[in-house]
Amino acid sequence: MPHTVIEVSRSTLKRLPLYLHVLEDLHRQKQEYISCTALALKFDFGSIQVRKDLEVTGAEGTAKIGFRISDLIRNIKTFLGWHNVQDAFLVGAGNLGKALLGYRDFDLYGLNIVAVFDKDPAKIGTRIFDKEVMPVEKMPGLAARMHVNIGIVAVSAIAAQEVVNVMVASGIRAVWNFAPAPLEIPQGIILENARLTQSLAVLSNKLKCLLEEETKESVPCPM
Amino acid sequence: MPHTVIEVSRSTLKRLPLYLHVLEDLHRQKQEYISCTALALKFDFGSIQVRKDLEVTGAEGTAKIGFRISDLIRNIKTFLGWHNVQDAFLVGAGNLGKALLGYRDFDLYGLNIVAVFDKDPAKIGTRIFDKEVMPVEKMPGLAARMHVNIGIVAVSAIAAQEVVNVMVASGIRAVWNFAPAPLEIPQGIILENARLTQSLAVLSNKLKCLLEEETKESVPCPM
């Protein structure tokens, strides 16, 4: 029997953590069930969207009462791979790198930063959130030994490609990139860009439209 | 004559900063022109996509040689509203807040953080990247006086709604939210969520599929 490939859109994938956060909140408040209708109220999209998204995780609801929250949480986490926390290397102990190191909730999102690397001699050897900053040269050896699959790029754009190359050579399977540069990566390695500027671009454009609309009146701006 | 409303998709808006970064890089290297074909090589989508995106900014190219890079940069920045830098307030002087304060490139992206607020008495009065942390109570007065339109939320999820409410009451027009909580906001105010976990979710899911595919062989996983 041919195992049918379930197509999961990127959009759906990106909505799942939104649901998860709300669901964990409700779970802490001891609520047991929720309907798609109720869940959708928290967002600016509809209940059908929510139901369709939850469907891909294999969740099953009951008519009239909805879904069991604990089931949904488990299903979403399993679907995303967040039930098993993955170890990760972080390269770049700068402003952003420090923030990521200090983020307490990554374990909820399946991520555990186990080591930090930098190339600045002034930073190497110092400790940030109880982790020693190591020279990049140590990465290949450690990656193999510790079976680390995820590499986080938090260096300047100019250095990003070089860092990724080292990561790939070290056996890293997935790269989470915070630098604004487009990176080249061999086939079979996962690359995901976390670009703040994308989000900022949407905000800026909307604000520009809003402000323009106010000064010159009757300037149409799509919202 | 009816001014036709140009529909700009969110997807297009989010790709524009990607182009911008590459273009500014090429500009520094004194390259004068680029074709959509060449630009698209940097990304995992095609040249037609690039051309269609650039079109919305009003850019005009020349057959055989492509677009003048300086024109493209100007057009994109104008379209996003990044040619005029907007002042912004940041609330939450924690790990992430500090990283944002220390980010040198925001001026390139039309953003200038002019003040920082927190509610922790231990932090109030301290200086971070040469900016004094102020109590949240001071925001309403300052916002009106300084005509600040953008508010950045970098507090814990539990406090985010409360902070946004103060921002809105202070006359903030656009909110850039880093907390994972869904926020309620009145009609007419812009809300943009910068959620790292969305990006992480895509990465995690892909990695999970990759790893599963390896252990049990012949498990199909959509990529």
Added chain:
DNA sequence: TCTTAATCGATATAATTCTATCGATAAAAC
């Protein structure tokens, strides 16, 4: 017990977004 109302699950339709095609144009090659 029977009716009502809310919700799920599946299917169908609509909207959006991406990709391909083709003539026009401008530079380069011949």
Added chain:
DNA sequence: GTTTTATCGATAGAATTATATCGATTAAGA
């Protein structure tokens, strides 16, 4: 000077994604 090639700009078509509809199901109320 003519041909060739690369690219733009516009339009048409395909694919993807979001939304609506409808019967089935289950709990609650009459």
